[in-house]
Amino acid sequence: MISLIRFNFIAVFTALFLFIGLASSPAEKITDISIQYMGAESVDQSAIMAQIRTKAGSELDPQIVEEDIKNLYSSGLVESVRVLTEPKGDGLKVIYLVQTRSTLGEISFIGNSISSNKLRKDTELEIGDSFDDTSLEKARVSLEATYKKKGYSNVGITYKVDGAQRPGFSRVTFVIDEGTLERLKKIKFYGNESFSDKVLSGQMMVKASRSFNPFKKNRGIDSAELEEDIIRIEEFYRDNGYLNARVSDVQREPDGDKVNLIIQVAEGKKFTINKVSVSGIKAISVSDVLPLLEMKNGRVYSSKGIQTDLSGLRKYYADNGYSNVRVTPRIDSASETTVNIEYSVSEGVQSTVELINITGNDQTLDKVIRRELAIAPGDVFSETRLDVSRNRLMGLGFFDAVSISPSDSSTPDHTDINIQVREKSTGTVNFGAGFSSIDNLVGFMDIVQTNFRLFGKPHRGAGEKIRLGVQYGRRRKDFQFDYTQPWLFDKKLAFSTGLYYRDLLYLSDKYDQTIAGGYMSLRKPLGEYTSLSFKSSLEKYEIDVDSDSSDTLKKEEGDYNRALFSVNYVLDTRDSQYLTRRGHRLSVGTDFSVGDVETYGVQFSGSKYFLLPFDTILSVSGRYRSVDGSGDIPIFEREFLGGASSLRGYEYREASSESLRDEQGEPLGGRTAAYFTAEYSFPLINLKKFRGHVFYDGGILSDKSWDFGGEYLSDFGVGVDLFLPMGPIRLDVAWPLNTDEWVEDEMRFQFNMGYQFR
Incomplete structure (x- = not known):
């Protein structure tokens, strides 16, 4: 705000000065333009000149000078600007007197026990960038948050700015008074008659420090986390019937080199439910809804149970086309220890799906997405089907994120569904080595594209899968190529085919087994968790038995050609x-x-x-x-x-x-x-x-x-x-x-x- 006021004042004053001077005399020619600095030259002259329209050889125009001042301030390169003129030759020399913004050259810390590299990262300041008081204050607040999270609740941080070793750059030094690290020894509760200290402390994220834990760093009390813990304790009480329970006081009690937390609890009375009712229902029967509710007559009051009921009622309606349903709970006292709960329902109108809009699929074809949806235009709107659709799309592995949201349609009593996807890379090349006690050390390489398009260009986006896999080791050699079309003829029928060669030396020390073949298969989902598959293969086996093997084993030697057919049912x-x-x-x-x-x-x-x-x-x-x-x-x-x-x-x-x-x-x-x-x-x-x-x-x-x-x-x-x-x-x-x-x-x-x- 101060910079803005300064800018407006200087711009108006300069324009007024030039206007009065020029109004009483004819316009003069500019013979020279000069940039002069007030303070360090932290911005190159060429960058300043790039913001100035006033040129040598032109006539001096106060409106153009005013625009120059605006441009310089808007660029963020300067803190202040003054424009002066002086005679030179047969015209005027225009002088832009600027104070440039500071450029950060160094960040240092004094009084810190936390790593300076960690603190520099938390400031979010970058060497070489300009800075001002606003960015430094933001950095200071961030550093305080870092310290408080580690248990330094009384930390104090200031900063100072001075010159860096590099000319034209500034050094920012954060001076830190860490205060005392508050390590928690014990949590004590007072006023808790219904739940033990152990149960209540179990609701908290703040924990007493252990004398030795090699797998977890010992840290102090995080004040922000403690505030959240107070809310968790109160919610725990309300979930167990104590409607008016609250944490009335929290104190820190010194205990040697650590502190104890003293938490005072006012439990109040435990409430049960006298009566549960639902009002405003027209489209469905109340008798169908009441069994779905978690809160029932005679049960202990629970705020979590009420939230569960609200979510359940909204979902029940949303699954039956009422996407705009509103449910509001009302809690009234029935006696000193009982309450009545009324869920007031505003149903709205039942809607059907009109349009399904898809965006973000730059590579993936629309039909690949639409065929996975559990809902289609003309269906009654259902929130559960939206969730199923979202899970199916994420399960494809083509997208980093999938957002599905309903919106009002241009047609009354209809809903549009908007699907936005963020695509990710679906082609991978994996290679490395593995080891097992069966086949020892094996090198492997996999080239996979899970969103392939065999027919048409580009060869991506149709949801098909190709894979080339190689495993090579002393005791096995595998080569395999697979192709899968998950929607054959645009039906939910997966077709796969492939070729393979396997040289398996690990099966026995007495013989080697080699397989070469190809296969085709069909897989048909029968439901959400079941499928039926058919597979046919043509294979050639070669069994090579060592000469010192038994006569029984030698009978196995030879080549075998076969056609193999199989059918398999899976429930998963x-x-x-x-x-x-x-x-x-x-x-x-x-x-x-x-x-x-x-x-x-x-x-x-x-x-x-x-x-x-x-x-x-x-x-x-x-x-x-x-x-x-x-x-x-x-x-x-x-x-x-x-x-x-x-x-x-x-x-x-x-x-x-x-x-x-x-x-x-x-x-x-x-x-x-x-x-x-x-x-x-x-x-x-x-x-x-x-x-x-x-x-x-x-x-x-x-x-x-x-x-x-x-x-x-x-x-x-x-x-x-x-x-x-x-x-x-x-x-x-x-x-x-x-x-x-x-x-x-x-x-x-x-x-x-x-x-x-x-």
């Missing part, structure tokens, strides 16, 4: 495929092959997850598969147990009875395999992506089809999981409970890192 309600906490997955499938290999088989698999207190997870999973056919079943179609993906107390494929081995002890597999795993997972040391687990595995392997008579093998163990962007890292330590001459009674490590073994 898991909340995440990355770290599952709730839900289940069931899969039922059958397959048969023709050609050199004539087999048929069935398989069942399932998993169930239970979220328990303290973010612990109990999971139970299992798998059953049996295969049969004409003649012998080749080794690549038989089932094996043991390793990181089944019985972890045994080496890979080594969970086998003596009857299912050759004379050299090499596992030959069976026609039927069944196993299950029970696992209990828990977080470790307050790190969200670091978890531990204990487990028990059990299973049977039989040489007969459809048989459960094989020897039961089991193990138990412990492990850790680390979830990283590059992929999960899993380490298990397990002990077998069944041993023989081929399986030693010793601990086994199972390790996976960097990619998913298959």
Whole structure:
């Protein structure tokens, strides 16, 4: 404001001075223009001249000079401007006398225990930028907030400006009086008869400092956080029936080198609900609404319960087309300890969807977005369907953000839906290395585009997916190309095809197995959580058996060509495929092959997850598969147990009875395999992506089809999981409970890192 007043005064005075001088004499010619500085030359003359229209050789015009002054102030380069004239030759020399704004050259701190680099970042001041008192005051306030957040509630900060080492630049020094760091020893409550100190302090973010905690920095009392905690305590009381509860006083009590918080609580009386009613309902029946409410006659009053009821009523109406419904609660006293609650509803009118407007999709085609929506023009407006649509669009992986909002339509009783998306890069190239106890060190590379367009240009935006994957190591070599069209013929029918080559040397020390083939598949969603898929493959297997192997194993050597057909049904309600906490997955499938290999088989698999207190997870999973056919079943179609993906107390494929081995002890597999795993997972040391687990595995392997008579093998163990962007890292330590001459009674490590073994 001061700069603005100064600008207006100088501009008016200068224009008036020039106007009076020129009004009494003819206009004079400008022979020279000069820039002179008051103070440091912190702005180059060329930058000043760029803002000035007055030119040497022209006649002096007071209106143009006034515009020059306005331009200089508007540029932010100057603090003040004066314009002077003096005779020179046969004309006038015009002098612009300027005081330029300070340019920041250094930022320093005095009295700080917090890192200077941290404080510089918090000031948001940049070296080389101009600054003024407003920006310095903003920086000072930000520094105070930093200190108070760390527990320095009495901090005082001032600043001073002086010259820097570089000419034309200024140094800003923040002088800090940190005061005393208030470390909290104990929280004491007074007046709390209904809840213990432990329960109330559990509602707070401010915690007493520990004498030693290697995983969390010890800090003082954050005053802003403490204010929020007072609100949390009062809300806790109101959620438990104490309608008039409040925190009446908070004091700090010195206790050695720390302080105690003394919190005085006035609980008041506990209220229950005498009667709950709903008024203003016309479109639906009150008897349909009352069972949906959380607040019921005789229950303890809860402000959170009222908010739940308000959200539930609005959502119920919004799902039935009443997007403009308003619900207002009214709470009246019925007695000294009871209240009546009335929800007053203003329904508005039922609306249908007219237009769906989409913006922000510069690459993604409109139809890719529209086909994922759970609502269409002509449908009754539904808020739940909007939420489902938003989740589906985010699930595509094409967008950083999706905003869906209703707006009034130009047609009465109709609603338009506005969808705004922010696209992100959908092409990725991932490469690196992984390690597992099965196939050792493997380098891998994945080239993926999840929003591809095969037909048409540009080759992006149609929601198709292509992938080229390579895994290369000493014990395995994989090459695979996949293409997926998720909406074949614009129907909810996913079509996939691909080619693959796999050289698997880790299966056995006695033989190598190579597979080359291609596939086509169709997948049809049957509901929100279920799907049915069909797959056909043409494959060539090569089995190369070592010369010193047993005669039994040598019979497996040779080339096999086959066509494989399979169908699979999946029910999947898991909340995440990355770290599952709730839900289940069931899969039922059958397959048969023709050609050199004539087999048929069935398989069942399932998993169930239970979220328990303290973010612990109990999971139970299992798998059953049996295969049969004409003649012998080749080794690549038989089932094996043991390793990181089944019985972890045994080496890979080594969970086998003596009857299912050759004379050299090499596992030959069976026609039927069944196993299950029970696992209990828990977080470790307050790190969200670091978890531990204990487990028990059990299973049977039989040489007969459809048989459960094989020897039961089991193990138990412990492990850790680390979830990283590059992929999960899993380490298990397990002990077998069944041993023989081929399986030693010793601990086994199972390790996976960097990619998913298959």
